[in-house]
Amino acid sequence: MSISIIGAGAFGTALAISLARTGVPVTLWARDADQANDMQTRRENIARLPGVTFPNSVTVTSDISSALADTLLLAVPMQKMRALLTNTPELNGRLLVACCKGVELDTQLGPVGVIRDCDPLATPAILTGPSFAADIARGLPTALTLAIDDDTLGQSLQQALTTPNLRIYRTRDTIGAELGGALKNVMAIACGAAIGAKLGESARAALMTRGYAEMQRMAQALGAQPDTLAGLSGFGDLTLTCTSDQSRNYRFGLSLGRGEAFDPSITVEGAATARAVRARAKHMHIDMPITDAVVGLIAGKLQIAQAMEMLLSRPPKEE
Numbered sequence: 497m498s499i500s501i502i503g504a505g506a507f508g509t510a511l512a513i514s515l516a517r518t519g520v521p522v523t524l525w526a527r528d529a530d531q532a533n534d535m536q537t538r539r540e541n542i543a544r545l546p547g548v549t550f551p552n553s554v555t556v557t558s559d560i561s562s563a564l565a566d567t568l569l570l571a572v573p574m575q576k577m578r579a580l581l582t583n584t585p586e587l588n589g590r591l592l593v594a595c596c597k598g599v600e601l602d603t604q605l606g607p608v609g610v611i612r613d614c615d616p617l618a619t620p621a622i623l624t625g626p627s628f629a630a631d632i633a634r635g636l637p638t639a640l641t642l643a644i645d646d647d648t649l650g651q652s653l654q655q656a657l658t659t660p661n662l663r664i665y666r667t668r669d670t671i672g673a674e675l676g677g678a679l680k681n682v683m684a685i686a687c688g689a690a691i692g693a694k695l696g697e698s699a700r701a702a703l704m705t706r707g708y709a710e711m712q713r714m715a716q717a718l719g720a721q722p723d724t725l726a727g728l729s730g731f732g733d734l735t736l737t738c739t740s741d742q743s744r745n746y747r748f749g750l751s752l753g754r755g756e757a758f759d760p761s762i763t764v765e766g767a768a769t770a771r772a773v774r775a776r777a778k779h780m781h782i783d784m785p786i787t788d789a790v791v792g793l794i795a796g797k798l799q800i801a802q803a804m805e806m807l808l809s810r811p812p813k814e815e
């Protein structure tokens with residue numbers, strides 16, 4: 497099974513490096529020709545993943561026709577996935593593995609839903625779970641979830657993506673896998689805001705736990721399996737992202753909590769996703785108070801003290 501990576505950001509580059517270390521040839525596609533040439537010559541992605549040298553078997557190109565493998569890992573931000581698939585018809589009809597986390601703002605679809613919507617002939621899958629690009633690129637031990645409908649194809653893909661340092665678990669629950677990865681970023685913003693505002697570790701633990709309850713509520717309403725949310729793609733990634741300064745979503749939350757500006761060029765998937773999820777939750781009458789608070793904080797309609805008061809003054813209920 498030949499594999500190419502479409503999108504040369506931090507995660508796409510890390511996946512290319514990790515796969516290529518096993519000796520297989522991997523093509524990494526960047527949309528910008530200058531960036532692709534620079535990476536191919538330097539053997540490093542200075543802009544997005546500095547400090548890690550590419551193995552010899554990585555080829556970087558901006559020519560999509562030379563990146564068309566059996567399997568394509570789509571490593572672009574969630575809100576850019578539709579533009580990628582629409583503007584690059586060469587990708588159509590293949591095994592497309594979404595490597596992004598989020599919910600599309602306009603349609604409230606997840607990555608698998610957007611692939612199905614843009615390319616009905618594609619076979620969609622999603623690779624998600626707790627993993628910082630820098631950790632994968634350095635060869636640190638990591639475990640991810642691969643979600644795909646077809647079990648036979650799933651087994652081949654699982655084998656192809658496994659490396660000595662990257663263990664892949666498989667599920668057929670694409671809805672659960674994509675929702676876990678999307679929703680944990682919203683909770684990471686909430687936790688970052690709490691820590692940034694010096695509300696304490698107990699507040700973070702409460703937000704993580706009640707955030708997980710929100711994740712389960714929405715996921716089950718949309719047909720996901722509770723076990724998927726309890727796995728790497730849900731609970732696993734929630735734990736990583738809500739507790740580490742390496743997370744951009746968490747750092748964005750920290751800056752909200754401290755009242756500081758945040759560099760708008762940094763990818764923060766949870767910001768648009770919070771708005772998309774809130775709209776979907778309202779439509780479906782699902783109670784998601786932490787998501788509501790995150791949307792209010794980001795929009796500047798709530799201060800952190802008001803958000804906490806809103807959460808704490810809700811009517812008493814059973815856990």
Ligand SMILES: NC(=O)C1=CN([C@@H]2O[C@H](COP(=O)(O)OP(=O)(O)OC[C@H]3O[C@@H](n4cnc5c(N)ncnc54)[C@H](OP(=O)(O)O)[C@@H]3O)[C@@H](O)[C@H]2O)C=CC1
Nearest residue numbers: 504505506507527572573576579580596597627628629763
């Ligand atoms: N970084 C991480 O640790 C992890 C990230 N992820 C997920 O991976 C996804 C990508 O994140 P990440 O790699 O970190 O993001 P980055 O911000 O590092 O990079 C985004 C990349 O997407 C490219 N891109 C944007 N729009 C398009 C488009 N329309 N067509 C082609 N390429 C495009 C950008 O190209 P350009 O430079 O030309 O704008 C850039 O190379 C996110 O959903 C994230 O949640 C998952 C696990 C870990």
Ligand SMILES: O=C(CO)COP(=O)(O)O
Nearest residue numbers: 625626627628743744745
């Ligand atoms: O998804 C991630 C870790 O699993 C990366 O998190 P950030 O996008 O918040 O950096």
